[in-house]
Amino acid sequence: MSVTIKIEHAVKKFGSNTVIKDLSLTVEQGEFFTLLGSSGCGKTTLLRMIAGFNSIEGGDFYFNDKRINDMPPYKRNIGMVFQNYAIFPHMNTFNNVAFGLKQQKVREPELSRRVNEMLETVQISELRDRMPKNMSGGQQQRIALARAIVMQPDVLLMDEPLSNLDAKLRVEMRTAIKHIQNACKITTIYVTHDQEEALAISDRIAVMREGVIQQVGAPITIYQHPANLFVATFIGQSSLMDATALHVDGQPAVKLYDGSVRVLPGMRADIADGTALKLCIRPNEFHFADEGLNASVEERVFFGDTMRYTLRLDNGQVIEIKQDIHQPLAQIGEKVKLSFRSDVVNAFDAHSEVSVMKEVVQA
Amino acid sequence: MKKRRFLNGWTLITAACFLFFLFFFLYPISRIFINSVYNFETGAFSMKSFVKFFTKRYYTNTVWNSLKVTSLATLSTAFFGGTLAYLARTIRLRGKRVLDIVMLISVLSPPFIGAYSWIVLLGRAGVVTEFINKLFGIQFEGIYGFSGILLVFTIKLSPLVYLYVSGALKNLDNSLNEASESMGCRGVRKIVTVILPLILPTLLASALLVFMRALADFGTPMLIGEGYRTLPVLIYNSFIGEVSQDHSFAAAISVIIVAFTTAIFLLQRWVAGRVNIEMSSMNPLEPKKATGIRNVLAHAYAYVFILLELLPIIVVTFNSFQNTQGSMFVEGFSLTSYVKAFNSMGSSIANTYMYSIAALFIILVIGILVSYSSVRRPSVLTAVLDTTTMFPYIIPGSVLGISMLLAFNKPPLTLSGTAMIIIAAYVIRRLPYTIRSSSAILRQISPSVEEASQSLGANGAETFVKVTVPMMISGVLPGALMSWMSIISELSASIMLYVGTTKTMTISIYTEVIRGNFGVASALSTILILSTIVVLLTFFKLTGRSEIEL
Known part of the structure; x- marks a missing residue:
């Protein structure tokens, strides 16, 4: 049944090129864990090391207490779902899903029972006898999912399973995957470059960059308390603003480019005065105010529930803000004063790019 | 380590295919070059x-x-x-x-x-x-x-x-x-x-x-x-x-x-x-x-x-239905030429089908193995093999025929006069086409399908047999049929290699034409053409296609 995956000091090299230098990670039993990063960050490489399709140049991989480094893929008891579905084109739906069970010498009537149950779970019972070439991407991906899960694998590995689907289907399949995973409670590692997908589906996310894990945490934690500037800008949208650390009445605070001072209650008190910082402010953390930074409205785009403005600050910097549609509207060209919620913005050391906030536990 | 052992399996297969080529192609061809300047009897x-x-x-x-x-x-x-x-x-x-x-x-x-x-x-x-x-x-x-x-x-x-x-x-x-x-x-x-x-x-x-x-x-x-x-x-x-x-x-x-x-x-x-x-x-x-x-x-x-x-x-x-008298066609129609053809040339008809099917089988096996190893497990050896297997393109049939005779007409390698040597010539001539077409097909098949099979518990060999080959076969088949059809009408190499017992239909047609037995030659030709047409139309019917890749 479902296992804990432990990776210790993993190293991956392609020739002389080291893609992953030293990576450690624990995925808890039954967890839906996502590897998130842009292309080339090593997320798929890591997944394929866990699956056994990539060789492991260093470190140890464990399923529970069993070291799997030298185990061939077909003995690891994994289920894998591929970006291009990888449906066997010469078999119909039933035989695709039954392939692994037949491999395990599961006999009738159990074979049919399990396959049919699975087809029901992923809601493609009516496609039972159809050949793959006559099916849509979404249907093929359901087969791929059924084929992986019917094996009751210890681990379910998914490599960008939704990226070849259109937007609407992607959301629908995302929900289906989450439901099925919830029901089966298989330890799942999910690879994606789509942050929205990662935030929506995961129990925990590891944000990766150039083969290094930047932060591991629940979606909300990662979004609200990014560990460094990369995570802050990679997840969601943000505007960056230069600032300098100082203390006001013993409270940690920042001084902005126009000389105004804001107390940041969430910032660590031990940050030395004068430290160069970067404030990371999300579009919805800004608001128009009577007092604040001077800006002029350059552009606005209507999104239904919100209005998105592009503003130019008086130091020349361009930022994006988002306002609820029921707030007073600003016109293009209008001069406005801008404030932000200093209780929720994040600040980072300008040199090390590491968060200086209390909530963030540094690894 | 398991993975390495599996790799060795493919290395072995590649090496075996290479040896086959070395023995039936490179060695004979080298004999042409040697024989052109060296006399084996006098040693000069x-x-x-x-x-x-x-x-x-x-x-x-x-x-x-x-x-x-x-x-x-x-x-x-x-x-x-x-x-x-x-x-x-x-x-x-x-x-x-x-x-x-x-x-x-x-x-x-x-x-x-x-x-x-x-x-x-x-x-x-x-x-x-x-x-x-x-x-x-x-x-x-x-x-x-x-x-x-x-x-x-x-x-x-x-x-x-x-x-x-x-x-x-x-x-x-x-x-x-x-x-x-x-x-x-x-x-x-x-x-x-x-x-x-x-x-x-x-x-x-x-x-x-x-x-x-x-x-x-x-x-x-x-x-x-x-x-x-x-x-x-x-x-x-x-x-x-x-x-x-x-x-x-x-x-x-x-x-x-x-x-x-x-x-x-x-x-x-x-x-x-x-x-x-x-x-x-x-x-x-x-x-x-x-x-x-x-x-x-x-x-x-x-x-x-x-x-x-x-x-x-x-x-x-x-002509095949016309009455004949010696080498002349005369009035009237009958099946005499066919009767004669089956009576005197029955063995060459049987030979044609036997040799061509045997050759086709070997071509398919070697073609699929070589293309798989060179596409999926490329190495220096597969690169060499890939290039070598293309050489027969530029070797005319008669040259191949001569080279094989030169190479295999003396002990310990006496193969001349056997069916094997004709089949080998067929294989060598058509293999490049099959390797090329199966490689092209394999490149279109995503490796993840094979990985999916492995993730479902099938090992390398099982995956190859149950997933890779069935996926390739529909793409390889049209080319294989083309090969078969060209093999049954092959003349220039087999004319050098045949003996009385290993005559094929094309050779019989040729010799009958030379002898002036136009009736029998026509009957045999008709059978040959008819085989081609039947196979072709069956293929179109079965696959629902209307075209075939050459």
Whole structure:
């Protein structure tokens, strides 16, 4: 049944090129864990090391207490779902899903029972006898999912399973995957470059960059308390603003480019005065105010529930803000004063790019 | 480690395939080079065969003859085949499907059937010749020699160009065509400045094939060439000929032919490499209905073509049912020729099917294994193997036949006169095509499908058997059928390698024609052509396709 995956000091090299230098990670039993990063960050490489399709140049991989480094893929008891579905084109739906069970010498009537149950779970019972070439991407991906899960694998590995689907289907399949995973409670590692997908589906996310894990945490934690500037800008949208650390009445605070001072209650008190910082402010953390930074409205785009403005600050910097549609509207060209919620913005050391906030536990 | 052991399995398979090639191809071919300058009986090196060849007008003329007729045939087939393909893709022709099938059957029918039929029609005592002579009161001698060979080659090989160019035009996006017209470039100018450059790589590739086939063709010049001597005929005569047998000389001629084919091959590669064009058609060329004189001319052109391609087959079929007396056809129809054919040539009919099926089986196994190892587990060894297996492209059949005889006619490697040596020759000749087509198919199959199988608990070998091979087979099959059809009409290598008991149908047809038993030859030819047609139509019926990759 479902296992804990432990990776210790993993190293991956392609020739002389080291893609992953030293990576450690624990995925808890039954967890839906996502590897998130842009292309080339090593997320798929890591997944394929866990699956056994990539060789492991260093470190140890464990399923529970069993070291799997030298185990061939077909003995690891994994289920894998591929970006291009990888449906066997010469078999119909039933035989695709039954392939692994037949491999395990599961006999009738159990074979049919399990396959049919699975087809029901992923809601493609009516496609039972159809050949793959006559099916849509979404249907093929359901087969791929059924084929992986019917094996009751210890681990379910998914490599960008939704990226070849259109937007609407992607959301629908995302929900289906989450439901099925919830029901089966298989330890799942999910690879994606789509942050929205990662935030929506995961129990925990590891944000990766150039083969290094930047932060591991629940979606909300990662979004609200990014560990460094990369995570802050990679997840969601943000505007960056230069600032300098100082203390006001013993409270940690920042001084902005126009000389105004804001107390940041969430910032660590031990940050030395004068430290160069970067404030990371999300579009919805800004608001128009009577007092604040001077800006002029350059552009606005209507999104239904919100209005998105592009503003130019008086130091020349361009930022994006988002306002609820029921707030007073600003016109293009209008001069406005801008404030932000200093209780929720994040600040980072300008040199090390590491968060200086209390909530963030540094690894 | 498990993974490494599995890799070793493929290394072993690759090595085994390489050994097969080494034994049945590289070693024999090397024997040609050695034999051309080294006499095994006397143990002496000498260049006298080459000297003999290059100092006698008689021989150098042969080279000139071969090159002349081959080059002209290449040009004329490129023109006729190419124009017909363009017409059929741009103008809606009634009976386009018939045209395609006739072209295919023509390509696949035994090469010298054309020569034989055209002698029946346009030879000294030909039906058409006599008609013309009576009508105009002239003494037309019939077509033999240069013009005869050129005619047969052009009619026989134009379909090859047609099928290739037609395939390329199918991949040509119509928007390019429309773009060109929207900018005011139409008609012949459009064809020359836009269409022709786009299909040039294909045209060159098919021209190379035509050149190789024409240069290597033994049967046609033998039957219709008379005094016009070409290289394959010269090889055959000096190796098997009744007058004198000079193995060293035959080897020397082989070396010279291979030098030519290599040069042409490299030239084609070089040109093709500079004009490499990627095309994918979202919006393929649609044949449009033409009107008036254009429509009439286009149809006339296509129908004359169909007639010319079908004539040899019609003649052969007609003859096969005619009564014969010695080498003469007489009044009345019967199945006598077929009865004779089955009685006297039964074994060669059986041999044809047995050898071709055995060869096909070996080709499929080796082809799939080699392509898999070179696409999925590339290494230095697979790279070497991949290149080596392409060599047979440039080795004419008669040269391959001689090389195998030289290599395997003495103990401890006495294979001459066995079925094995003929099957091996078939395999070597057709393997490059199968390897190339299976590699292409394999590259289109995502490796993740095989990984999916492994993730579901199937090990490497099980995955290969249950997933990879079944996925490849539907793509490999059309090519395999083509191979089978070319094998059953193969002559130039097997004519060197056969003995009485290992005769095949093509050899029997050839020997019967030489002996003047035209009835039996026609009956055998008809059986051969019929096999091709049946297999082809069954394939179309079963797969629902209407075209087949060459």
